[in-house]
Amino acid sequence: MSWLKILVSSLALCLTIAEVIDYSGFSSFDSPTVVFRQKRETEETRWLPTLPPDYDLDDSENDPKNVTTEHIYYNMTAVSGDMTAFTDHYMNMTQFLTQKNVTGNFTHEHLMKAYRKAAGVKLKFNFPFYGHELTNVTIATGGFLYVGDQTHSWLAATQYIAPLMANFDTTSNNSMITFGDDGSRFIVEWSNVKLRDDPNAGPFTFQLSLFSNGDIWFVYKDIPIPVANISDVNHPCKLGVSDAYLFNHKMKIPTDATQTSSKRVIHEYHRISLNGKEVVSNAVVILKALPTCHGFSDCESCSNSSLKFFSCTWCVPSEEESGFCSDLDGLHRKRQDFVEGYCSRPKDKVCENPSKSSSKPSGSSNSTEAPHPDAVVSLSTESPKTKSEMDSGKATLTYGKTFVYLSILFIFVFVAWLYYAYNNPYSWSGQQLIKYRPSKWRSPANQVRYSASGHM
Structure with a gap:
């Protein structure tokens, strides 16, 4: 391990x-x-x-x-x-x-x-x-x-x-x-x-x-x-x-x-x-x-900025957090917030009130990501689940319940068999219980067991 x-x-x-x-x-x-x-x-x-x-x-x-x-x-x-x-x-x-x-x-x-x-x-x-x-x-x-x-x-x-x-x-x-x-x-x-x-x-x-x-x-x-x-x-x-x-x-x-x-x-x-x-x-x-995008402290100035090397976008990681201005690729110290806030995805209304948004954008084939290795790594544990994921979760739950029921049934049948074999020693079940009784599993006291090793 x-x-x-x-x-x-x-x-x-x-x-x-x-x-x-x-x-x-x-x-x-x-x-x-x-x-x-x-x-x-x-x-x-x-x-x-x-x-x-x-x-x-x-x-x-x-x-x-x-x-x-x-x-x-x-x-x-x-x-x-x-x-x-x-x-x-x-x-x-x-x-x-x-x-x-x-x-x-x-x-x-x-x-x-x-x-x-x-x-x-x-x-x-x-x-x-x-x-x-x-x-x-x-x-x-x-x-x-x-x-x-x-x-x-x-x-x-x-x-x-x-x-x-x-x-x-x-x-x-x-x-x-x-x-x-x-x-x-x-x-x-x-x-x-x-x-x-x-x-x-x-x-x-x-x-x-x-x-x-x-x-x-x-x-x-x-x-x-x-x-x-x-x-x-x-x-x-x-x-x-x-x-x-x-x-x-x-x-x-x-x-x-x-x-x-x-x-x-x-x-x-x-x-x-x-x-x-x-x-x-x-x-x-x-x-x-x-100048960098971080120099802008509000959405309007950030979105309307014109810098030589950077195109700026306003990023709001979540409804509970305040926004910040970022370059489109999110290469800065706040990249964790940039990625988990889906800030690289295009927005219809850049400076709308984030509290009016119902949820973070879900996965879409039309969305574009920055060409950077981190951009293709899904790191958020709170990302919305798709319908297939929800169906898969339900199926997993059903299989789990079935396994539990079968396990309980097996234990019940095994206990019933033990009871029958113990009370009927001359039956085939009784003979098998006597032949493979737990006392036979123990090794003699003077016998030493060891595991084979490559150092022998």
């Missing part, structure tokens, strides 16, 4: 938010309770049907040092070899933390002299990441922020903002992680951190800035070696941002059709990876947030 144990162990993923996290389990992205589905670096840019290819944009100043690429959710501009740009974007953390409106610290006590540790920090503003507003981030010693809704041991897998994710630690005397928040900008600096598996490479110093409008800055002060020379054997080496959604897949237990188990799978739906050649000393990378 080992398969049953594995299935039972695949129930709900227990993800507990804690202030301090040890993410040493990064090397294994899958576990019996959580599975990661990621976009691999070797895949082409068009890895999902909703994403057109990235392409270069004309820089406003026609500066050959600036390269801007559009990534649907962000415009990414990389600037290298320009000290003016570096000076404009780099923040002196000592001066920043002395400002009256800034809260933060020169270091977090749990990130000092630490390795593969992470600590949660609450922001003073709502930070829109891929359109989703965040109020908490997790700072990791490995050169990145984890920005998922729930924490776990695989922080480096996805849902990250990584100016330079690598096998860093803060055990050296002058290594520190400094952070500050002025209410509209949150800055983290990894200062003089060294690679644990290559300490002779020298100290790295770089900054990350988050802005209330969703923009992200990566500022690199000291990068002593090329990023291509950084090993990813003991820790992932990543540059950029990634987001994913958590989906609760429900499955029936083979041994009990009335029971279901669930497996929570984290699907990465978008990633932006920087070119390692752009990450050098005094370089700057700017991720300019682009």
Whole structure:
């Protein structure tokens, strides 16, 4: 029954938010309770049907040092070899933390002299990441922020903002992680951190800035070696941002059709990876947030919106829940609600009062679904039953009653036979009862039985 144990162990993923996290389990992205589905670096840019290819944009100043690429959710501009740009974007953390409106610290006590540790920090503003507003981030010693809704041991897998994710630690005397928040900008600096598996490479110093409008800055002060020379054997080496959604897949237990188990799978739906050649000393990378459907808070503005990369639709998961604006494919953190609310199906009246709707739309051959693997998986346990399903249920109930009646009749006949055989020992039934009486079933006390084994 080992398969049953594995299935039972695949129930709900227990993800507990804690202030301090040890993410040493990064090397294994899958576990019996959580599975990661990621976009691999070797895949082409068009890895999902909703994403057109990235392409270069004309820089406003026609500066050959600036390269801007559009990534649907962000415009990414990389600037290298320009000290003016570096000076404009780099923040002196000592001066920043002395400002009256800034809260933060020169270091977090749990990130000092630490390795593969992470600590949660609450922001003073709502930070829109891929359109989703965040109020908490997790700072990791490995050169990145984890920005998922729930924490776990695989922080480096996805849902990250990584100016330079690598096998860093803060055990050296002058290594520190400094952070500050002025209410509209949150800055983290990894200062003089060294690679644990290559300490002779020298100290790295770089900054990350988050802005209330969703923009992200990566500022690199000291990068002593090329990023291509950084090993990813003991820790992932990543540059950029990634987001994913958590989906609760429900499955029936083979041994009990009335029971279901669930497996929570984290699907990465978008990633932006920087070119390692752009990450050098005094370089700057700017991720300019682009409008998404999540920026619309009411049905009218959502339905009438006109965005470059997204067609928006208003989604109301159920009569008890408030609606939200979504892209037509539902690739975002609310995908569970999007799928179970049948939000990908066409609607006659998009902005009608959901309370007037009698029920969720039933299955139809004319309905269209998004061309995404999750879209064809039926996960809702409350979906309306068809007539054939109801008839099948009635037939199953009838068969069950018949089986119970036959079982009772068999037991009654067997007991009557035993009674007759016991009282008529010279009859054929009585002789059979004597021949196969229960006392004959026991083995002699000095006889030992064993099961054959392949190890003999």
